[in-house]
Amino acid sequence: xxxxxxxxxxxxxxxxxxxxxxxxxxxxxxxxxxxxxxxxxxxxxxxxxxxxxxxxxxxxxxxxxxxxxxxxxxxxxxxx
Numbered sequence: 755x756x757x758x759x760x761x762x763x764x765x766x767x768x769x770x771x772x773x774x775x776x777x778x779x780x781x782x783x784x785x786x787x788x789x790x791x792x793x794x795x796x797x798x799x800x801x802x803x804x805x806x807x808x809x810x811x812x813x814x815x816x817x818x819x820x821x822x823x824x825x826x827x828x829x830x831x832x833x834x
Contacts, residue, residue: 774827788817 791813798806 774824775831776824776828780824784817784821788813788821791817 791809795806795809795813798804798809
């Protein structure tokens with residue numbers, strides 16, 4: 755019986771491979787984080803009265819680029 759917690763396969767990986775190899779749990783986590791940052795970006799002016807560029811930058815550039823790079827890395831790594 756496998757213990758819950760850390761994925762033993764993932765903890766063996768070194769360097770960037772740990773962050774670039776995706777499983778379904780991480781895909782859902784990325785989608786939820788992206789959605790929450792979009793919602794926070796839209797709610798930020800109503801709460802604080804000014805625009806926030808950092809949340810917009812993370813939600814529109816950083817998360818999608820990371821997701822595409824990790825998706826391509828996982829696809830090509832599993833294909834070989």
